[in-house]
Amino acid sequence: MKNLSLHEFNKLTQSSIVLADDEYGKKVLELVDHSIVKLFRVKRFISQATFYSPARRFAKNAKRLIQLNIPTINLIDLYNIKSIKRTAVHYQQLEGVTVREYLQENPIEDEFLAKLGKFLAQLHDKGIFFRSAHFGNIIYNPQKEFGLIDISDMSISHFSLGYFKRIRNLKHIFRIKEDIELIQQSQAIEESYLQHSNIKSSFFKKQFLTTCQSLKDNNI
Numbered sequence: 001m002k003n004l005s006l007h008e009f010n011k012l013t014q015s016s017i018v019l020a021d022d023e024y025g026k027k028v029l030e031l032v033d034h035s036i037v038k039l040f041r042v043k044r045f046i047s048q049a050t051f052y053s054p055a056r057r058f059a060k061n062a063k064r065l066i067q068l069n070i071p072t073i074n075l076i077d078l079y080n081i082k083s084i085k086r087t088a089v090h091y092q093q094l095e096g097v098t099v100r101e102y103l104q105e106n107p108i109e110d111e112f113l114a115k116l117g118k119f120l121a122q123l124h125d126k127g128i129f130f131r132s133a134h135f136g137n138i139i140y141n142p143q144k145e146f147g148l149i150d151i152s153d154m155s156i157s158h159f160s161l162g163y164f165k166r167i168r169n170l171k172h173i174f175r176i177k178e179d180i181e182l183i184q185q186s187q188a189i190e191e192s193y194l195q196h197s198n199i200k201s202s203f204f205k206k207q208f209l210t211t212c213q214s215l216k217d218n219n220i
Contacts, residue, residue: 001056006083012090013037025084035076035092040152042085053087055079058152062091068126068156071139071147094149096141103135103182110188117192119146120173124166125198127157133172135179163204166197167211174215184216 004012013029016037020028029037040054055078065072074092081088097105099116106112116138123130130137131153139147148154161169174180183189190212194205 001053001078001080001087004079004081004088006081009079009081009084035090036073037079037088037090038152039081039086039088042087053080054152055087055089057154058089061151061154061156064156065128065148065151068128070123070126070128071141071143071145072151073149089152094139094141094147096139096147098136099138099140099146100135100179100182102140103179108182108186110186113183113186113188114192116146117189118196120189121193121195121197124161124169127159127161129155129157129161129165129169131155131169131172133169134176135173135182136176160198163199163201163207166199166204167207170208170211171215174212180216187212 013031016029016031018026018028019030019036020026024041025039027039029039031037038055038058042053059075059078062072062075071094073094076090076092079088079090102112119138130148130151132150137148137150139149141147187209190209194208
């Protein structure tokens with residue numbers, strides 16, 4: 001992780017566009033070359049966050065996803081900016097549109113949703129538990145593949161996910177009302193997920209479908 005002075009940070013982010021902020025300040029910046037700097041707060045002067053920060057976790061997850069052939073961001077560097085109590089990750093964006101944008105701009109097709117369901121099954125089969133999973137953090141790229149962004153809040157196991165974690169992750173994916181409204185009339189995601197998942201238990205399939213329907217009904 002590279003230490004940046006306030007002057008160096010200001011020079012790096014000069015003329016940048018603020019893409020996200022909160023009550024503590026800027027969170028995501030788009031630089032003039034269209035690369036991204038994502039900032040993470042260090043809450044204490046001496047903090048575990050400086051040694052294993054969300055920025056480091058973000059970078060580790062990106063490397064692991066690439067090893068697993070999951071499209072994701074292209075890491076440029078990691079920074080520690082002590083003067084503003086922040087760490088940061090600098091990366092090139094993953095080309096494409098979010099699943100949410102794609103569904104909003106195109107007719108809803110079961111073929112596309114089935115492909116998404118297969119992708120989600122592959123993530124879980126590869127041991128990926130993506131806590132920030134929603135249609136705004138899954139990218140559909142020009143190669144017609146799905147990829148992941150905003151990947152700091154993720155765990156990657158050497159084993160495929162069990163029943164409980166799969167259903168728990170579904171609740172993250174289906175928690176946003178505007179996303180559910182886009183897919184309300186289709187079961188293509190669920191059916192394709194079950195078809196391509198490495199779990200063949202009839203009990204899991206029943207629980208999976210019941211959970212999906214319940215999540216949809218509760219978000220109408």
